[in-house]
Amino acid sequence: MKLTRIETFCNEFVGFVRVTVEDGAEGWGQVSTYHSDITCQVLHRQVAPWVLDRDTTDLDDLLDFVTEREHKFPGSYICRAMGGVDTAIWDMRGKVAGKPVVELLGGAPGRLRAYASSMKRDITPEDEAERMIRLQGEKGFTAFKVRAGAEVGRGQDEWPGRTEEIIPTMRRALGNDADLLIDANSCYAPPRAIKVGRMLEDHGYCHFEEPCPYWELEQTKEVAEALTIDVTGGEQDCLLPIWKRMIDMRAVDIVQPDVMYLGGIARTLRVVRMAAEAGLPVTPHCANLSLVTLFTMHLLRAIPNAGKYLELSIEGADYYPWQEGLFEQDLYRVEEGHVTVSDRPGWGFDIAHEWLARAQYRCSDAA
Numbered sequence: 001m002k003l004t005r006i007e008t009f010c011n012e013f014v015g016f017v018r019v020t021v022e023d024g025a026e027g028w029g030q031v032s033t034y035h036s037d038i039t040c041q042v043l044h045r046q047v048a049p050w051v052l053d054r055d056t057t058d059l060d061d062l063l064d065f066v067t068e069r070e071h072k073f074p075g076s077y078i079c080r081a082m083g084g085v086d087t088a089i090w091d092m093r094g095k096v097a098g099k100p101v102v103e104l105l106g107g108a109p110g111r112l113r114a115y116a117s118s119m120k121r122d123i124t125p126e127d128e129a130e131r132m133i134r135l136q137g138e139k140g141f142t143a144f145k146v147r148a149g150a151e152v153g154r155g156q157d158e159w160p161g162r163t164e165e166i167i168p169t170m171r172r173a174l175g176n177d178a179d180l181l182i183d184a185n186s187c188y189a190p191p192r193a194i195k196v197g198r199m200l201e202d203h204g205y206c207h208f209e210e211p212c213p214y215w216e217l218e219q220t221k222e223v224a225e226a227l228t229i230d231v232t233g234g235e236q237d238c239l240l241p242i243w244k245r246m247i248d249m250r251a252v253d254i255v256q257p258d259v260m261y262l263g264g265i266a267r268t269l270r271v272v273r274m275a276a277e278a279g280l281p282v283t284p285h286c287a288n289l290s291l292v293t294l295f296t297m298h299l300l301r302a303i304p305n306a307g308k309y310l311e312l313s314i315e316g317a318d319y320y321p322w323q324e325g326l327f328e329q330d331l332y333r334v335e336e337g338h339v340t341v342s343d344r345p346g347w348g349f350d351i352a353h354e355w356l357a358r359a360q361y362r363c364s365d366a367a
Contacts, residue, residue: 006018014030040362046073087260132170171203190212257284293331325352
């Protein structure tokens with residue numbers, strides 16, 4: 001089926017995409033969050049001209065065509081925009097087939113273990129532990145991720161001593177049976193990263209995310225080779241040749257593509273296959289409660305090398321006010337530390353009509 005129309009509904013933080021094909025079938029997706037108004041402009045100017053009036057059957061070929069036509073503009077915004085078209089096409093396919101996307105991907109609806117993912121650094125270790133204990137009791141989480149260092153911090157901590165304090169505090173608070181993960185967000189050079197990694201190993205952590213600047217693959221590989229804890233990364237990377245190099249050199253032990261940063265499900269599946277061939281698990285990045293988490297849920301229920309859990313942000317309106325009022329239904333109900341992929345056709349969501357009415361609207365049609 002040829003794509004005949006692309007519509008976007010956005011604000012600065014999030015943007016939804018509706019596609020229509022020649023027989024009138026429709027599907028909804030999302031561009032990546034943050035600067036989504038700019039991403040939607042890129043979609044209409046630099047993606048829509050190359051996908052409208054073209055067949056949607058082979059998504060890999062369709063999206064490769066976009067990157068080829070826009071070869072002078074590689075990088076994040078093109079990929080973030082393509083992800084809106086890709087995810088909307090998957091929704092359309094599911095609705096036409098009367099199946100959830102997870103089934104189109106070869107999986108089945110059902111439960112996924114989730115880890116409670118904190119986005120905060122401006123929180124004391126004691127307060128962080130307190131809210132994780134509360135979530136452990138109320139939602140049944142058995143895995144938790146907190147933050148180390150400062151974000152892209154050039155080796156500095158959020159405040160002196162915070163990292164050294166939060167590592168043992170979380171273990172004491174949550175007990176020996178909890179899986180503990182930590183994210184350095186590109187903070188450290190290898191010597192400091194290895195020192196922090198040793199502390200993590202001493203306290204039984206299982207996941208050390210993005211210890212070094214993410215673009216310095218050799219540095220990350222040095223840390224991974226020095227430690228027994230799993231060193232993870234990849235969320236920021238959107239170019240497939242970089243993914244191939246990262247996996248071929250085994251810079252990380254677990255790969256973490258972000259479906260929306262990378263350009264959608266089809267491109268993410270290429271990374272999944274690269275990782276599978278290398279024997280590496282995939283634990284995607286999905287650090288907010290827009291549709292990126294829902295897309296990732298369907299993906300994880302379908303791929304053979306899925307990691308142990310889904311990232312699930314625990315931040316609400318105080319941290320992400322733009323998340324409020326997006327959907328007509330609750331998409332991320334947590335029970336016994338798990339979330340559930342539904343059997344509704346497509347992605348199985350409905351955008352709130354009130355939100356759409358307030359959004360910036362734009363439409364591109366086939367000539």
